[in-house]
Amino acid sequence: MKQKNWRRTALTASIAIAFAAQAQAQAQTAPETPQDDQATIDSKTPATKADIQGLRTDLENYKYDQSRSAERNRAQTTRATKIAGTVQLRASWQNPAQNAGVGNGANSGGTTFQAQPRNSSFDVAAVTLAFTGNLFRDYAEGKNLTYALGFAYASNQSGSPSTLTSATRTNGVSSPNGSQFNLTNAYLMYSFFPTNGGQEDEKGTLTFGQQLMPFGLETQAEEEVRPVITSAQFTSALNGINQRQIGLVYRGDNFVDVDYTNNYRTALVEYAFGVTNGSGTNKSDNNSKKDLIGRVVLTLPSDYNSWLRQVRLGASWYRGFNNLVNTTSNAVVRQSNSRVTGADLSWTHLPYSIAYEYAQAVDDSFTGAASTATVATPTFEKKARGQYINFAYTWGEQFLASSKSVAKYDDYWPMSYQSFLRIDSYDADVRATAVGDKTTITTLGLNAFFAETTKLQINLLIAHNDRPTAGYNANRPERSRGAQVQFQYGF
Amino acid sequence: MKRRQFAAALGAAPFLNLLPKVARAADGKPATIRISFPGAGTGGRPIVGESFPANAHLQRAIDDEFKADGIRIEWKHFPGAGPALNESFANGLTDFAFGHGDLPLIVGRSTGLRHKILMSASRGGDSYFVVPSGSTAKSLADIKGKRIATFKGTAGQLQTYRFIERFGLTDKDFKIISLDADSTLAALSTGDIDGALRTPFDLEARGVARRIHEILDDPFINRPGSVWVGEEFEKQYPEIVQRVVTRLIKVAYWSTLEENREKQLQLWSTSGTPYVDYKKGWERTPDLRRRINPLLDEYYQSSIQSSIEEIRKYKLIRRDVPFEGWLEPKYLNLALKELKLEDYWPQQGADGKVKVPGRKLG
Numbered sequence: 001m002k003q004k005n006w007r008r009t010a011l012t013a014s015i016a017i018a019f020a021a022q023a024q025a026q027a028q029t030a031p032e033t034p035q036d037d038q039a040t041i042d043s044k045t046p047a048t049k050a051d052i053q054g055l056r057t058d059l060e061n062y063k064y065d066q067s068r069s070a071e072r073n074r075a076q077t078t079r080a081t082k083i084a085g086t087v088q089l090r091a092s093w094q095n096p097a098q099n100a101g102v103g104n105g106a107n108s109g110g111t112t113f114q115a116q117p118r119n120s121s122f123d124v125a126a127v128t129l130a131f132t133g134n135l136f137r138d139y140a141e142g143k144n145l146t147y148a149l150g151f152a153y154a155s156n157q158s159g160s161p162s163t164l165t166s167a168t169r170t171n172g173v174s175s176p177n178g179s180q181f182n183l184t185n186a187y188l189m190y191s192f193f194p195t196n197g198g199q200e201d202e203k204g205t206l207t208f209g210q211q212l213m214p215f216g217l218e219t220q221a222e223e224e225v226r227p228v229i230t231s232a233q234f235t236s237a238l239n240g241i242n243q244r245q246i247g248l249v250y251r252g253d254n255f256v257d258v259d260y261t262n263n264y265r266t267a268l269v270e271y272a273f274g275v276t277n278g279s280g281t282n283k284s285d286n287n288s289k290k291d292l293i294g295r296v297v298l299t300l301p302s303d304y305n306s307w308l309r310q311v312r313l314g315a316s317w318y319r320g321f322n323n324l325v326n327t328t329s330n331a332v333v334r335q336s337n338s339r340v341t342g343a344d345l346s347w348t349h350l351p352y353s354i355a356y357e358y359a360q361a362v363d364d365s366f367t368g369a370a371s372t373a374t375v376a377t378p379t380f381e382k383k384a385r386g387q388y389i390n391f392a393y394t395w396g397e398q399f400l401a402s403s404k405s406v407a408k409y410d411d412y413w414p415m416s417y418q419s420f421l422r423i424d425s426y427d428a429d430v431r432a433t434a435v436g437d438k439t440t441i442t443t444l445g446l447n448a449f450f451a452e453t454t455k456l457q458i459n460l461l462i463a464h465n466d467r468p469t470a471g472y473n474a475n476r477p478e479r480s481r482g483a484q485v486q487f488q489y490g491f
Numbered sequence: 492m493k494r495r496q497f498a499a500a501l502g503a504a505p506f507l508n509l510l511p512k513v514a515r516a517a518d519g520k521p522a523t524i525r526i527s528f529p530g531a532g533t534g535g536r537p538i539v540g541e542s543f544p545a546n547a548h549l550q551r552a553i554d555d556e557f558k559a560d561g562i563r564i565e566w567k568h569f570p571g572a573g574p575a576l577n578e579s580f581a582n583g584l585t586d587f588a589f590g591h592g593d594l595p596l597i598v599g600r601s602t603g604l605r606h607k608i609l610m611s612a613s614r615g616g617d618s619y620f621v622v623p624s625g626s627t628a629k630s631l632a633d634i635k636g637k638r639i640a641t642f643k644g645t646a647g648q649l650q651t652y653r654f655i656e657r658f659g660l661t662d663k664d665f666k667i668i669s670l671d672a673d674s675t676l677a678a679l680s681t682g683d684i685d686g687a688l689r690t691p692f693d694l695e696a697r698g699v700a701r702r703i704h705e706i707l708d709d710p711f712i713n714r715p716g717s718v719w720v721g722e723e724f725e726k727q728y729p730e731i732v733q734r735v736v737t738r739l740i741k742v743a744y745w746s747t748l749e750e751n752r753e754k755q756l757q758l759w760s761t762s763g764t765p766y767v768d769y770k771k772g773w774e775r776t777p778d779l780r781r782r783i784n785p786l787l788d789e790y791y792q793s794s795i796q797s798s799i800e801e802i803r804k805y806k807l808i809r810r811d812v813p814f815e816g817w818l819e820p821k822y823l824n825l826a827l828k829e830l831k832l833e834d835y836w837p838q839q840g841a842d843g844k845v846k847v848p849g850r851k852l853g
Contacts, residue, residue, distance in 0.1 A: 035750070037753070198667070261577045261604065262581065305603040402575035405571055
């Protein structure tokens with residue numbers, strides 16, 4: 001409190017000195033003449049002691065208001081904290097109807113359906129809440145220790161888009177009302193390299209905790225920057241990379257080049273490698289082996305004005321160990337190997353952008369039914385493969401730093417649009433004998449960014465399924481069409 | 492609309508005329524002229540001061556010039572300074588720059604930005620090196636190895652390098668961190684940096700910082716800023732360019748009149764920079780024409796050439812900067828002739844000294 005008072009006194013004194021200095025400067029100017037305009041007369045008129053006293057009173061009033069407001073009306077945190085969040089509100093339609101009992105992507109479930117097939121639905125597709133901040137700020141070099149804490153909503157209600165991977169919460173199956181609010185990000189990050197030197201400095205950070213895996217492009221993309229409403233199929237299907245993991249990840253870059261035209265920074269090599277539990281979100285390790293992940297990205301060195309700006313080639317690798325389980329007894333029968341490899345190529349030169357991503361997972365799997373599996377049940381290497389290509393055209397200034405930060409008095413934000421076409425294919429088992437598990441989704445979309453954190457997304461989808469052995473059915477039609485409209489806002 | 496038609500419309504949207512190009516009026520004039528400043532006021536307000544192009548904005552001179560034609564003037568102030576202005580121009584979002592510093596101007600030219608320099612925007616002035624008031628440093632040598640701040644990529648970076656070289660030191664002798672003007676102020680107040688090049692008057696009056704060095708009125712520390720137009724715009728609308736230039740010269744003339752000194756100082760202080768900084772910063776300039784001078788004289792040209800060499804020395808560019816054809820003085824010359832101001836401003840030689848004195852003031 002003493003220090004606070006001292007600061008206030010010092011502030012008041014320094015402002016008074018400033019005005020006194022200004023008054024003195026004015027007093028030293030030439031005397032007023034009849035030809036002087038008002039501005040010149042003003043400049044020659046010294047402030048009186050009473051003027052300064054009046055100003056000091058105004059300042060004291062201002063300080064009182066600030067202090068009162070801070071104590072009574074403002075939320076406070078122990079450390080400087082940024083609070084952010086994202087909400088997605090979605091309307092969707094599809095034809096043929098989604099069959100009751102089959103969730104989005106879920107392939108089994110309960111038997112007591114309390115719904116009929118549906119063509120359309122309104123949903124709260126996602127809600128996230130994030131807290132980030134600095135735990136230790138290194139003033140000398142910017143080797144800071146930061147934290148992130150995030151939560152995401154998931155509906156308990158059957159058939160909700162957010163229950164995509166849950167086999168037990170399928171469309172129409174009785175389930176409790178309400179929702180869950182799960183921990184997503186929870187990590188500490190330390191920067192080993194200076195962060196306040198300038199763009200030309202290399203980066204190196206170690207992240208410990210629950211986090212997105214540095215695999216490919218789309219897996220790492222947070223909700224607010226994803227162009228398409230629904231993520232590429234493989235990102236939610238391949239073991240290890242399809243969810244956040246708990247562990248240590250080091251990310252860095254080397255051979256940095258800065259084009260001072262607009263301080264455009266590229267690093268020839270970016271990399272990330274880490275070790276994780278591999279057991280998924282909010283779970284302790286479920287076996288004695290740790291999973292490993294690595295990613296390398298090469299960016300073509302180029303000037304900002306070059307057409308070759310932002311040509312990036314990436315390779316990702318994940319090595320995991322999963323438990324193979326007898327689904328009747330839930331006993332772990334053995335450990336399996338899991339390897340996911342990926343490659344991606346992207347080019348972003350606004351207004352154009354292209355992204356291609358490929359990922360293949362090889363997982364040990366039982367040759368027979370998991371419900372009767374024993375230690376003697378043979379396994380084979382099941383390959384799953386996914387890939388997508390995305391073409392986008394953006395018009396508007398949404399992605400230009402200069403436009404986003406341009407000085408304005410009002411709540412200005414550059415209006416922007418982005419149209420795209422994505423073809424996304426995923427085959428859960430690439431063997432020729434394994435059918436009924438491959439889907440190709442073609443999405444045509446338009447995103448409208450009309451405020452700083454708000455966008456409207458419109459997606460038209462056509463999904464083609466390959467034919468199951470027993471032929472197409474209501475759960476797996478040959479072709480389905482859909483439309484999704486989503487408002488996403490952030491705060 | 493049927494779904495297929497809707498899908499087709501969605502897919503065709505990028506190819507429709509929805510792109511943010513400059514809207515062109517039917518009579519061959521631009522619907523909008525986009526004029527950018529490499530800076531903004533305190534707290535990001537869209538105002539800058541301390542130049543005659545700034546006065547043109549503050550007095551709405553260009554707006555008035557084109558009001559009858561129905562041409563809208565879009566003013567852009569970039570807190571990201573010169574580099575942000577370059578980004579805007581590179582993406583086809585700026586037609587004129589009203590005062591671009593030497594470093595971003597030259598680097599942009601080296602990487603393919605095509606503009607025509609029309610006139611000098613500003614020149615001269617004093618430079619001060621300040622340290623936090625609690626610092627015990629008495630000279631730059633005392634803070635060797637410590638943190639000094641400059642806004643990298645802007646003219647201030649080169650200015651800082653030149654300043655410290657005068658004291659026998661180089662950029663390698665310090666940890667140079669990149670901070671914008673507002674952040675530098677805050678960092679000086681909290682002692683997070685050990686020094687910076689900065690106007691000291693307000694800081695000293697408030698007890699925040701104090702100067703340890705000053706270099707007064709040296710034409711080789713502060714290099715001139717530039718007013719330019721995009722090559723494409725210049726080719727398409729030479730008459731518009733002439734009108735902008737002529738109007739700017741009128742404003743430049745107004746800005747040099749002693750009777751308008753106080754008016755413009757007060758106008759400039761609406762940017763948030765304290766009045767006392769402008770007042771004291773300009774009181775050593777009895778003839779305002781010394782710093783408010785639009786000429787592309789020998790001094791201007793040799794300054795740009797010298798800056799190119801310095802930028803090469805500091806390895807901030809990789810390519811040559813073609814100087815040939817960069818300057819386009821015809822608009823300036825015509826404006827000076829029309830306004831009978833050909834002999835009004837003093838011409839400086841390459842050595843920075845007045846080579847041809849300006850017209851004698853009555």
